[in-house]
Amino acid sequence: MPISPHERAHKPLLTVTADQLVAADFSPRRPKGRGELRDKPHTTRTRQRTQPPAPSRAPYSHLFGLPGTRRFAAGGILARLPMGMFSVSAILMIAARHDYALAGAVVATGLAATALVAPCTARLVDRHGQARIAVPATAIALLGSLALIACVHWNAPTWTLFASYAATATAPNTGGMSRARWAHLLKDDPAALHTANSFEQAADELCFMLGPVLAAFLCTTLFPEAGTLTGGLVCMTGVLIFAAQRATEPPPTGRTTARSPIRTPGFPSLLAVFLAMGAVFGSLEVVTIAYADARDNPPAAGVILGLQAAGSCVAGLAFGALRVKGSADRRFLHCLTAMTALMALPWLTASTLGSLLALAPALLLAGMATAPTMVTAMTIVQRRTPEGQLNEGMTLAVTGLLGGIAAGSALGGWMVEHGPGPDTAGFGVPVLAAGTALLLALFGRSHRMSSRTSSRTSSRASGTAGSRTTDLPAPH
Structure with missing residues (x-):
């Protein structure tokens, strides 16, 4: 079958010289760019598609396989367990020597103090680091618990009960600090962060389920002050374990002029x-x-x-x-x-x-x-x-x-x-x-959706106005 000149021009020429086979390629070449070597072979680029990582079949195993996570999680749970004990223990302890009206008023004052003090403590934790603030803040709360026990036991004036229990408001939010550690460790893994947040919420539920039961058992079985004393010591121990794990701690931000998150x-x-x-x-x-x-x-x-x-x-x-x-x-x-x-x-x-x-x-x-x-x-x-x-x-x-x-x-x-x-x-x-x-x-x-829509509309309007302004001819 005859070959057209166009096809013949695109086929390589094969010839034999002595004992060598020579192949000459006469196919058209692409034009060389400036600065490109003429003998550089042409390579085609292929885009590599990266597949997302397959979801783990055991998300909690992956979570606690990270270095240091088991230790700070255990310390966080231990420090949070007394949070479900303090109110019940204080009520039972105060009511044993006074009445429930005074006990309820003291606990309500402590909750109000917590609402005022806790955000300030958390701000200090963000600025100076968890270990540096959490340990002394918990120590102050422990001293407040011991002072409350002493005031109740020796029938101190009523105002001392309010003052001593209000001092326990300095106890840091260990659940928040633990979630902050997870957010720092898993900032590039939203799925694992979701698992971590779920674990922390389950831990909160467990502590608030077991805390009142343990407090009632200690106060009614041993002595009225047993719940408050045990809760303070367990909280201090848990915070020390939590703070000792420094590798997972988020870096402090230092002093900042940033506005409050509120x-x-x-x-x-x-x-x-x-x-x-x-x-x-x-x-x-x-x-x-x-x-x-x-x-x-x-x-x-x-x-x-x-x-x-x-x-x-x-x-x-x-x-x-x-x-x-x-x-x-x-x-x-x-x-x-x-x-x-x-x-x-x-x-x-x-x-x-x-x-x-x-x-x-x-x-x-x-x-x-x-x-x-x-x-x-x-x-x-x-x-x-x-x-x-x-x-x-x-x-x-x-x-x-x-x-x-x-x-x-x-x-x-x-x-x-x-x-x-x-x-x-x-x-x-x-x-x-x-x-x-x-x-x-x-x-x-x-x-929020209406605010975003209005901001987009205003930005488009300003962009259109800017383009109209630049299209105006310059004055002669």
Whole structure:
């Protein structure tokens, strides 16, 4: 078959000279660029596609396989366990020699002092480092606990009880410091950070579930001061273990002129949501205790509230094993919706069945919405808090939560004593508080979206105005 001249020009020429085979390639060459070697072979570039790392089948094993994480996690849990003991221990200790009215007033004063002092302590932790601030702050809190024991034991003037218990407010937010360490270690791994936040929330639930039980056991079995004494010593030991692990500690920021995280856009609305969520927890505890007391079975309240905390703990661990997708803000709305729906279960159960035995599984299911909601909320706090102020941001969130717990406890108690309808009407307060949290989150999200839209519109308008200005001819 004849070959066209065009095809012949593009085929290599093969010839033999003596004992060598010579091949001459007459195919067209691409033009050489300036400064390019003419004998440089032409290479084609191929884009290498990097595949994302496959999700670990054991996220918690990966988490605690990192150096130092097991030690600071153990110290953090040990330091947090007394946080669920202090209030109950102080109430039982003071009431043993005085009355419950004075005990409640002293504890309320301590919570108010914590709301004022805790953000300042967290700001110092961010500036100067966790170990440098947490250890002396915990030592001051331990001295306050010992002073309270001495004042109660030797019948000191009443004002000394308020002063000594207020000194315990210097105890640092160990849960916030632990979350800050995870955020520092896993800043490039959002999936692992989600697992870490879930573990921390489960640890919180475990401590607040076991703390009151341990405090009541020590104060009633040994002596009234045993709970406060043990709690102070355990807290100091846990903080020392936590602070000794320096390799995982975030670097201090030093003195900074940065504004408080509360002035960050979107943060005040988030604090309002935390306030409403705290009202859910505070009111649910009070109305459950009153419901059990009205049925002549007060000890059952501790058991079924423990089931609620257990449900939250299990749900938190399971939530941490999942690989969540999508926006955290949207996920937060879903969690709040589920919390509102599940909080209606105890209300419906108490109103229709009127049995403590039936209320227990309802509280177990209601508790399963707590940990996922709190985990997602803390993730949003971490993202909205400016860099170098993470401890302060999370402590402000916890402070808002404590304020909501106090308000919810008061509102739930009022509904039980003076509210309209049957004694089960108090279970409507947690539902109302959860619905309020959902509405506040929806309002905050819509406000942020409208702010972004207006800022984009203004930037486009300024850009258009600038282009029109530059198109104007220069004056002659």
